[in-house]
Amino acid sequence: MTSPGPARGYRADGVHGRLVHELGSRIVSGQLLPGEQLPTESELVTELASSRPAVREAIKVLTAKGLVLARPKVGTTVQPESGWNLLDPDVLAWRYESSPTGQQLDDLSGLRVAVEPEAARLAARTKRRETLTPIREAYLLMESSLQDPDEFIKHDLAFHRAVVQAGGNELLIHLDELLSAALAAGRQVHTRNVRRNRRTLPSHKAVLDAIVARQGEQAASLMRELVLGAQHDIRRDSRRSGTS
Structure with a gap:
């Protein structure tokens, strides 16, 4: 696809x-x-x-x-x-490109928790196994770019986007594309810490392995843990910066 x-x-x-x-x-x-x-x-x-x-x-x-x-x-x-039309691409971009509030970032995280675990479940069940290749490639690029936050962010986004696309649900794919600008802004908030990126890498690998092994429920559970971890990091960083 x-x-x-x-x-x-x-x-x-x-x-x-x-x-x-x-x-x-x-x-x-x-x-x-x-x-x-x-x-x-x-x-x-x-x-x-x-x-x-x-x-x-x-x-x-x-x-x-x-x-x-x-x-x-x-x-x-x-x-x-x-x-406001909050799913308008421009409104989303404007909302998250300039000092989003803690509540706005939490809203985005909550939407990810609702969407991405199901996308991982669908990806694990796909019969078109070639669609998993971009997930593997994105993970390897994340692994090789741990010391470069900007590159890591780019490949982290690509990993999650590839999972959604592999699942094959057109509505989820469209929603993910709408959220792309907001997701990029969210990553800038919590993905610039090299130690944190290193800590989350095994969680991404676990999601990838579960998808490849066709373990749909396990993939969904692991993705949920991964996204909830990111939500926790954003909340903590928002409290520290006083934006909550």
């Missing part, structure tokens, strides 16, 4: 694309708070060196993402997080 590729967000090139990402990032990062009015159209044209049509188009896109509400004679108001 081929990967569907990364979930695509709104294009950042072009004038209004740049405005979408600039204003969206401000809202999701908390620079613009719920209930707050966006600057007027004229003010945005001046501040962001743009044009009125580009500003209007950007506001339409942000409205569709649930970030703002534009009303005649009232203006454009930032909406609470409860109204």
Whole structure:
């Protein structure tokens, strides 16, 4: 099975694309708070060196993402997080790329706990054994990059993505692709410690071995332990940094 590729967000090139990402990032990062009015159209044209049509188009896109509400004679108001489309690729990226809160990281970890053990179970049961090759390759690259956190993060992400893809459930694969930007941000929080990476490597190997041995329940249990361990690390790091 081929990967569907990364979930695509709104294009950042072009004038209004740049405005979408600039204003969206401000809202999701908390620079613009719920209930707050966006600057007027004229003010945005001046501040962001743009044009009125580009500003209007950007506001339409942000409205569709649930970030703002534009009303005649009232203006454009930032909406609470409860109204955002949290599975929109851009909203996910903006949410986790700039100092995510402890709660946001915990939400992401909880979703992983719900998804990845089942993906591991399905991977162990797949009849297409060639789909397990990317899992093995990613693990070997993790093993060889222990001293390089950036490389380790890349291959760690590839390992978990390969498990989901090997399972063959199209909905899980699509959800994993949607979460790719958020997952990368989460890894930056807790995967930069070389000793911690070395400690978790045997757990990844155990998941791989269980999948190869067609032990579905064991693979699911081991993956659950692995993801819960990462969740514990994130919670501990969040408490230490005061972001919880």
